[in-house]
Amino acid sequence: MMKPNETDGRTVVLGLGNPLMGxxxxxxxxxxxxxxxxxxxxxxxxxxxxxxxLNLLPVLDNASRVIVFDAxxxxxxxxxxxxxxxxxxxxxxxxxxxxxxxxxxxxxxxxCELRETxxxxxxxxxxxxxxxxxxxxxxxxxxxxxxxxxxxAASQLRAWGMVCFEHQVAHA
Numbered sequence: 001m002m003k004p005n006e007t008d009g010r011t012v013v014l015g016l017g018n019p020l021m022g023x024x025x026x027x028x029x030x031x032x033x034x035x036x037x038x039x040x041x042x043x044x045x046x047x048x049x050x051x052x053x054l055n056l057l058p059v060l061d062n063a064s065r066v067i068v069f070d071a072x073x074x075x076x077x078x079x080x081x082x083x084x085x086x087x088x089x090x091x092x093x094x095x096x097x098x099x100x101x102x103x104x105x106x107x108x109x110x111x112c113e114l115r116e117t118x119x120x121x122x123x124x125x126x127x128x129x130x131x132x133x134x135x136x137x138x139x140x141x142x143x144x145x146x147x148x149x150x151x152x153a154a155s156q157l158r159a160w161g162m163v164c165f166e167h168q169v170a171h172a
Contacts, residue, residue, distance in 0.1 A: 008062040008063065008064065009064050010045055010062070010063045010064055010065075011043060011044050011045065011063070011064060011065040011066075011157070011160060011162055012044075012045045012046075012047055012059060012060070012063045012065070012066045012067070012119075013031065013034065013040075013044060013045070013046050013047070013066075013067045013069070013153060013157075014031075014047045014049045014056070014059060014060075014066060014067065014068045014069070015027040015028045015029075015030060015031025015032075015046075015047070015048055015049060015050075015068075015069045015070075016028070016049045016050070016051070016068060016069065016070040016105070017029075017050065017051070017069075017070060017071060018050065018051050020134060020135065021132050021133065021134060021136070022129070022130075022131045022132050022133050022134075022135075022136030022137065022138065022139065023071050023078075023127070023129030023130055023131055023132055023136075023138055023139050023142045024071050024129065024132045025071075025138065026069070026070070026071050026126070026127050026129070026138060026142050026143075026145075026146065026149075027049075027068070027069035027070040027071060027126070028048060028050065028069075029138060029143070029146055030069040030125070030146050030149045030150055030153075031046065031048060031069050033146055033147070033150050034046070034069075034150045034153060034154070037150070037166060037167055038150070038154055038164060038165065038166050038167065039163070039164070039165050039166075039167060040157070040162070040163065040164055041162055041163030041164070043162055043163070044157060044162050044163075044164070047059050053107070053108075054107060054108060054111070056105075056108045057108050057111055057112070060108055060109070060112050060117075060118075060119055061112060061115070061117040062117045062119075063119040063120070064119065064120045064121070065119065065120060065121045065122075065160055066119040066121070066122045066123070067123050067124075067125065067153050067156060067157070068105075068122070068123070068124045068125070068126075069124075069125055069126065069149060069153070070105075070124060070126045071126060071127060071128075071129040071132070071142075072084070072124060072126030072127065072128060072129075073128060073129060074128065075128075076128040077128065078128055078129065078130030078131075078139060078141050078142065079127060079128060079130065079139070079141025079142055079144065079145055080127065080128040080145075081125070081126070081127055081145045081148055081149060081152075082124070082125075082126045082127065082128060083123065083124070083125055083126075083152065084123070084124040084126075085121075085122070085123050085124075086121065086122060086123075089109070089122060089124055109122075121160075123156060125149045125152050125153055126149070127142050127145045127146075127149065128142075129142060130142055154166070
């Protein structure tokens with residue numbers, strides 16, 4: 001059995017959101033682009049967390065490193081890319097609505113902390129949404145930031161020593 005605060009070496013990339021609610025789906029869109037356009041080593045676990053809520057607990061429990069893609073609502077201009085690390089994340093969760101999943105993510109992180117199984121490192125790459133409404137597609141300003149989110153995550157994975165490189169596209 002693992003001791004409290006002992007991570008298990010897992011590196012997780014987690015996409016959150018609801019693709020039926022406009023810009024709220026940006027986390028899943030970024031996750032899909034990472035999977036489609038980048039080669040990731042087998043030591044990177046990619047998880048479509050959608051709107052799982054507390055079911056994310058086993059995904060985050062004892063993970064060494066976690067990257068989260070999500071819509072991040074912190075009062076910036078729509079399309080603004082946001083990067084939150086470690087201690088910044090709980091502060092935003094307490095002060096204002098971080099994303100449409102804020103309650104779920106806050107609860108999962110609180111449970112991890114209570115159980116002493118919090119991820120060793122946690123980073124959120126997100127974009128300030130323009131619209132979160134049923135049936136809407138991603139706003140152009142939000143969709144335009146997806147490549148930057150993916151590149152930021154890829155850079156972080158490489159910094160952690162993970163295998164991560166962009167697929168070469170053959171040109172005719």
